[in-house]
Amino acid sequence: MKYNLSKVKRVSKPVLVIMYIVCIFFAILSLLPFVVMLVNATRNTYQVQQHAFSFVPSKYLLDNLKILNSKDTFHPIRGFINSLIISSGATVCAVYFSTLTAYALVAYTWKLRGAFFSLVLAFMMIPMQVTSIGFYQMMYRVHMTNNFLPLILPSIASPSMVFFMRQYMIPSLPLEIVESARVDGCHEFRIFNQIVIPMMKPAMATQGIFCFVASWNQLFLPQILLTNKQRYTMPIMVSLLKGDIYKTEYGAVYLGLTLTILPLFVVYFLLSKYIIAGVALGGVKG
């Protein structure tokens, strides 16, 4: 912003101090639950019972891991692999096909284009849960429960991502390039794959992160479709930690919780800058 800074009156010192205190308070509020979780993951049941709140990590991380493994219900690695398959599949489908649909909306003039775009906008408003009973019945009939495909393939139709991709494509894809590729005799589908996709990479990366995280965190649909324990995703695994087996294993429960969000911590600390910028670009609500 181009302000003439010398002219702008600054807030007084005490006000500024209050602002910092509030900001720091909220920062602590956001971090504290995770800090307590991480610290308690390294402490044993006795220590947690004595003082549930502590900043000092202890040395029982491996013991807690052994307790988790010994109970044979909570399998973070299996959950991780299942979640990874579903989230990666859903992300690839969503990003590729949304870009393709956006390209159809931007690069070509066709009769039903306006109607189709209105449909996409209207359908952005419909929450997934509303369709869940019909979806479950349909999948039950074709014997697709306990299959990952019903959790992956619907993301081919991701209206909010199509909307975002279209908004991004309009100013940033010069149609002259597409035109000149045509003159050179390039097939339309090849133009999309070899010219449009590379130009859309920044948008695809941003949307890809959000799609991946949203898919990873999803609970409602996986919970009704996946009944076989071998197929449980990470968020379903979390509910196992609430069971009676872990009632007295305080440290182990915290470790289990840590394991379920460890991948997200890693992703967030590597990509937080892009994620924040992506949120600012708008149109993402998990």
Place this chain on the structure above:
Amino acid sequence: MEKRKTFSYARYGYLFSIPFIVAFMLFWLYPILYTAIIGFTDLKGIGTTKFHFLSEPFKNFKTVLTSASFKTALRNTVVIWIINFIPQIVFALLFTAWFTSPRCKIRGQGFFKIVFYMPNIMTAATVAVLFQALFAYPTSPMNDILTKFGIIASPFNFEVSKTSAKLIVAFIQFWMWYGYTMIILISGVLGINPEIFEAAEIDGCTSAQTFFRITIPCLRTILLYTTITAMIGGLNMYDIPRLYLNGGPDNATLTTNVYIYNQAFAGSYMYNRAAAASLIMLIIIAVCSVAIFQMYKEKDPTKVDRKRRHLAAKKEVTE
């Protein structure tokens, strides 16, 4: 020759939309219609796929609308959403005002944004179970802190108090979403033409005047977007109430989606009632969306320059 060429390209528009349209019809439209149909039938019981239409078509809807637990669920959903959304929007606006004001340059803004947003990205299921552990009875970090500082004499059982259960679920929602709302609002403010602020500065506006008379009216579109998406998300609240106390204690945190899940999948397998409840929720969401839209729609809404917002956000990444 030229005309034939444009015609042949239009074909690709349809061709490239086919995957979306097929997936849409198969995985969204068909399930919605199927749900709607089930709402008028007698479909219930595990493993059942055959159904008959009821002689009294709206029977399921009547049953749901008159059932005490659905009414409780709907009331809870609305109450929890309101007590999470009001502080959420207030604090998001406060931080937006501070972080975008030229009168105070708060250092470490990037850090604060990253930290405030972090809870949003974490699995809601994990967060719910984590908060259950944090507020457990008798030994939990929260009870430990409260007794240590002498705020309460003996550990408080947060899990049996209806009020505290509701407040904690609302707090978790607030905690997960205020950072998101703040970032959306900040990007909205960055999209406002800075000349407007300069003019206000020259005219001698106070910060409060600038904020309430310029910033908020200019944010109208973004606020509308935030309210509608938050409302849809709030009415679909499921993960947290379900995994925090599974709707308890005594249905105090039972939300409509937990109700739908319980009807269809937790023991009773009343698919028809669950479908009817889903349709009722869809209608409520549609009505609320229109109502919120009307509330924000006033004469001469100041539009936020979308392109500028994009540029500002992009600039933030490169900086």
